[in-house]
Amino acid sequence: MNAILPFAVNFALACFALAMLCALIRLLRGPAAQDRILALDTLYINGMLTILMLGIGFGAAIYFDIALLIALFGFVGSTALAKFLLRGEVIEP
Amino acid sequence: MTAADVPLWAALPAALLLVCGGLLTVVGSLGLLRLDSFYARIHAPTMGGTLGAGCVLLASMLVSTALAQRPVVHELLITLFILITAPVTTMLLMRAAILRSQE
Amino acid sequence: MKRRPRVPLLPVVLAMVWLLFNDSLSAGHILLGVVFALLVSATVRRLRPLPAWPRRLHVAVGLIWHVFVDIVRSNIGVGRVILGTTRRQPSIGFLRIPLDLRDPHGLAMLAIIITGTPGTVWAGHDAASNVLTLHILDLKDEETWIRTIKNSYERPLMEIFE
Numbered sequence: 001m002n003a004i005l006p007f008a009v010n011f012a013l014a015c016f017a018l019a020m021l022c023a024l025i026r027l028l029r030g031p032a033a034q035d036r037i038l039a040l041d042t043l044y045i046n047g048m049l050t051i052l053m054l055g056i057g058f059g060a061a062i063y064f065d066i067a068l069l070i071a072l073f074g075f076v077g078s079t080a081l082a083k084f085l086l087r088g089e090v091i092e093p
Numbered sequence: 094m095t096a097a098d099v100p101l102w103a104a105l106p107a108a109l110l111l112v113c114g115g116l117l118t119v120v121g122s123l124g125l126l127r128l129d130s131f132y133a134r135i136h137a138p139t140m141g142g143t144l145g146a147g148c149v150l151l152a153s154m155l156v157s158t159a160l161a162q163r164p165v166v167h168e169l170l171i172t173l174f175i176l177i178t179a180p181v182t183t184m185l186l187m188r189a190a191i192l193r194s195q196e
Numbered sequence: 197m198k199r200r201p202r203v204p205l206l207p208v209v210l211a212m213v214w215l216l217f218n219d220s221l222s223a224g225h226i227l228l229g230v231v232f233a234l235l236v237s238a239t240v241r242r243l244r245p246l247p248a249w250p251r252r253l254h255v256a257v258g259l260i261w262h263v264f265v266d267i268v269r270s271n272i273g274v275g276r277v278i279l280g281t282t283r284r285q286p287s288i289g290f291l292r293i294p295l296d297l298r299d300p301h302g303l304a305m306l307a308i309i310i311t312g313t314p315g316t317v318w319a320g321h322d323a324a325s326n327v328l329t330l331h332i333l334d335l336k337d338e339e340t341w342i343r344t345i346k347n348s349y350e351r352p353l354m355e356i357f358e
Contacts, residue, residue: 005099005156008108012149015115019122019141026125026134034190035131041182042122042138045175049118049141049149052171053111056156059098064153064167071171075178082185086192117271121314124278132288136274136333139314144271167219180311180318187317187331 009057016050037081044074103159107152114148117141131190135183142179147172205250206240207233246300250356259352266348267313274314277334289335290319293328293342297350302357309349316341 020043027039048070055063099107117140124137150168157165207230214229215221250256297303307318310330320329332341 002099002101002104004108005104008111012111012115015119019119022119022122022126023138032131032190032193034186034193035134038131038135038138038186039125041179041186042125042141045138045142045146045179046118046122048171049114049146052149052153052168056107056111056153059156059160061157061161064157064171068171068174071174071178075174075182078182079178079185082182082189085189086185117275120275120278124274127278127280130288132331133333135317135331136315137278139312139317140271140274143267143312143314165219167216170213170216176312177308180308183311184307184318187319191319 006057009053013050013053013057016046016053020046020050033085034082037078037085040081041074041078044070044078048074099156099159103155107155110148110152110155114145114152117145117148121145135187135190139179139183142175146175204237207237210236250301252355255352255355259349259356262348262352263309263313266344270313270315274333287335288331288333291330291332291335291338291341293330293345295321295326295328295350296346297354297358298326299354299357302353305353305357306349310345 023039023042023046027036027043030036030039048067051063051067051070055061055067119141121137121140121142124140125134128134128137150172154166154168157168210233211226211229214232215225218225218229295303297306303321306328307321310316311318315333317331318328319331321327322329328345330341330345335341
């Protein structure tokens, strides 16, 4: 009926793609390891938002569960990497 | 039922929120490229992580409420989770950077 | 303060998370959520010896509103720094703030609030002297930052948790 919401969804998708590209360049270039982990952290949040955007665009509820899983596993992954930088090992005895 | 079928009372604020969230996220990630030291860069993605994600999740809540014709609030779960966990990673990275610069 | 009946926070939050996750308010899900929440909090009690007892929840409403306003304002500030409307690299720096808050849950909330606000990151806390180290993106005047942290975040958290 109205074209305003599809336009906004496409605009936001383009924004997130650009943001993921920025994070990817930083991930490949980043001088130190903490730069790369920061870029990875940004990348997973942007990917989760992209999935949510697809969910709005297609009007399907299943994308919510995918986004929740990406949020969960992204947090675990980047925290484990950051912890590794901090201590040299992930699980301490 | 796709995005074009959403009634106008939900589509208008949702579109506004989506545009705001997209712009905030892209500015935050641009900061990863433009700022020149790690200590400045660590502040940039917080923009997309807090207000950007909040805008998008609020818009998603509005749209799914309008499509299902009943209040759907389970996006609050992701919002809470992101709000609690994103700072944890940032804090650990900050402390790791301080530790590595001292060595 | 000991006599007032207190609600343990963890089972209530877990039951609400269960209902949110299943997106329903039917009697079966409420029953299942309560059972799940009680089981998990009984299991976790052994791991976490410090239960949280927040009080004066009306203070928390004001705190959440204040944090929201600050997040919006500092998003605009950090966005202006990134887009370069000020045409200079920001003056980044560390700031040390002596705290009065001692409760571990209050300190955790303070850490999340400070790091969740763009422009400030929690960089360390010395447990012996109770001094907080902050990293700030646009460090112009230190007095304003110290006053903001102590008045608008630390005082409500002390009222809630201590």
